[in-house]
Amino acid sequence: MTIIADILLVAGAVGAGFYCLVLSRRLRRFSDLEKGxxxxxxxxxxxxxxxxxxxxxxxxxxxxxxxxxxxxxxxxxxxxxxxxxxxxxxHDLPGPAEKPNEETAFFRRRGTGGEARQ
The missing domain is CATH 1.20.5 (Single alpha-helices involved in coiled-coils or other helix-helix interfaces)
Incomplete structure (x- = not known):
């Protein structure tokens, strides 16, 4: 019975060691500055x-x-x-001069005969 217990203990230790090795490699890749x-x-x-x-x-x-x-x-x-x-x-300047109205404007033109026209 002790031999079986020793074999199981050694198998457990080898399994734990293998598990630690896998974790170590994963952790190294995880913290790698280039890829991780x-x-x-x-x-x-x-x-x-x-x-x-x-x-x-x-x-x-x-x-x-x-x-x-x-x-x-x-x-x-x-x-x-x-x-x-x-x-x-x-606004203080005077407005533009008023346009002469046709009714108020009075022009005289002299014809060739000396007659005055309106």
């Missing part, structure tokens, strides 16, 4: 860094655009105020 999760984490980390730099550049560009837009808007408001003043000052 370690490689994916390294690639994602590089992409996050690139994305952060791109986002910072976009924020700086947007901030510059907002500043320029504020400047242009202020200049446009100032120009609008000047135009309002100019239009308001046009």
């Amino acid at each position: 999760v370690g490689g994916a984490v390294a690639v994602l980390s590089a992409q996050v860094d690139d994305l952060s730099r791109t986002l910072n550049a976009a924020q700086n560009t947007a901030k510059g655009s907002v500043d320029r837009l504020d400047d242009v808007s202020a200049r446009a408001e100032a120009a609008g105020k000047r135009l309002e003043l100019l239009v308001a000052s046009l």
Whole structure:
């Protein structure tokens, strides 16, 4: 009976050793920097860094655009105020001269014979 127990104990130990060997190889492949999760984490980390730099550049560009837009808007408001003043000052000018009416206009033309015509 002890021989059977010893054989089963040795078989269990060999099985556990084989199981540990398989797990070790899988874990090594899993954490491999080239192909496994370690490689994916390294690639994602590089992409996050690139994305952060791109986002910072976009924020700086947007901030510059907002500043320029504020400047242009202020200049446009100032120009609008000047135009309002100019239009308001046009109301103070006299209107255009009236066109002569055909009934009020009186022209005399002399013909060849010295007669006056209307």
